[in-house]
Amino acid sequence: MAGNQPNTAGRHFLQIPGPTNVPDRILRAIDGATIDHRGPGFERLAHRVLDGIKPIFQTTGPVVIYPASGTGAWEAALVNTLSPGDRVLMAETGQFATLWRGLAQRLGLDVVFLPGDWRHGVRANYIAAALADDPAGQIKAVCCVHNETSTGVTSNIAAVRKAMDDCDHPALLMVDTISSLASIDYRHDEWGVDVTIGGSQKGLMLPPGLSFNAVGTKALAAAENATMIRSYWDWGPMIAANKGGAFPYTPATNLLYGLDEAVAMLQEEGLQNVFNRHARLAEATRRAVAAWGLETVARDDGEKSNSLTAVMLPDGHDADAFRATVLNRYNMSLGNGLGRLAGRAFRIGHLGDFNELMLAGTLSGVEMGLAVAGVPHHKGGVQAALEFLSSD
Ligand SMILES: *Cc1c(COP(=O)(O)O)cnc(C)c1O
8 A cells, every 4th residue: 555655755835825945055055054144244144135135126226025924015115204193005815814914913003905806816906995095095005915826926016016106006016936036026116115025934935934125215204203013013213223234132043044145046047037037937837737637826917926826626526635645655745725725725836946846746746646535637737837848
């Protein structure tokens, strides 16, 4: 019964949409000796990573680096720029947008949540209508998730910016790019985003533990007058210390070694090539899903994410049982369905340090898992992906 034994030889396939596979180069960089964070060696490292991270966000402004998960950077964006009771407009794209809303409500903000069906991105026309309805300018911020990791839907942030500009609304624009940064084109400056939230453990290929706020000039000005209580997350002491290559409290030194290496790897490949690679691997994945006769959670072709694909299982089939089969038989972790998609969908992460043969292995594991778990599907998904990947 060898085929039923857990297979733990060889490498585990970590195909959840974050944390992603950490390249050996980055693991080796993190392995360095921890140094004095007030010494000259650290100062050089700090300047290098603080400068090097800016082009990844496509900004020339400051990027604050926190020793925290992405959730911390969500909170930081809000407490630095807003005052208690301020109204913020958020769009229900899925589980991550819902979690960010909960955080904002617990902080005492007045959240207007534009309803969504968890299969589409932010609707710029709904944003436009909500802002047109707010002539007194009570809405202080519009908050969007660029790439909704629970659904595999990418939203058009430039269209949201245009909707805000068209009615001359003064609200800040805050965008979560945690699962799109360094995977899908994201332009902080060009799209007029005021605060961008990032995290280390997805496209940046690092372990969890760092998160980011890219901060525009309008957000910096808002921080002068914002009265929400903030201490640990305060941009002021951070940006002041960063100018001298220091941090106001002990930084995550070894993760910064990893960040230094990640930035070098992204520069070597070239950001545009990184985006093209993700687009290609995502297209191959979508061809496999279509050939299996399964449905993506994302409904519109133009919104399908290049960093992950969420797949619906046919009614009556439990996505978590399917994932358990894939883990036990093929030693591969797939993402679970989150929130209202729990048990109904699974997610294939195809972001970060990932290539065509890794994708071929991943899709093979999914196709074999569908057969073993008795999920109705057509054969040939892997073949469709391979044909796409070998056609040019
Ligand atoms: C992963 C993720 C988060 C949460 O980040 P944590 O590091 O788990 O706190 C938030 N938003 C999006 C879009 C994500 O993908």
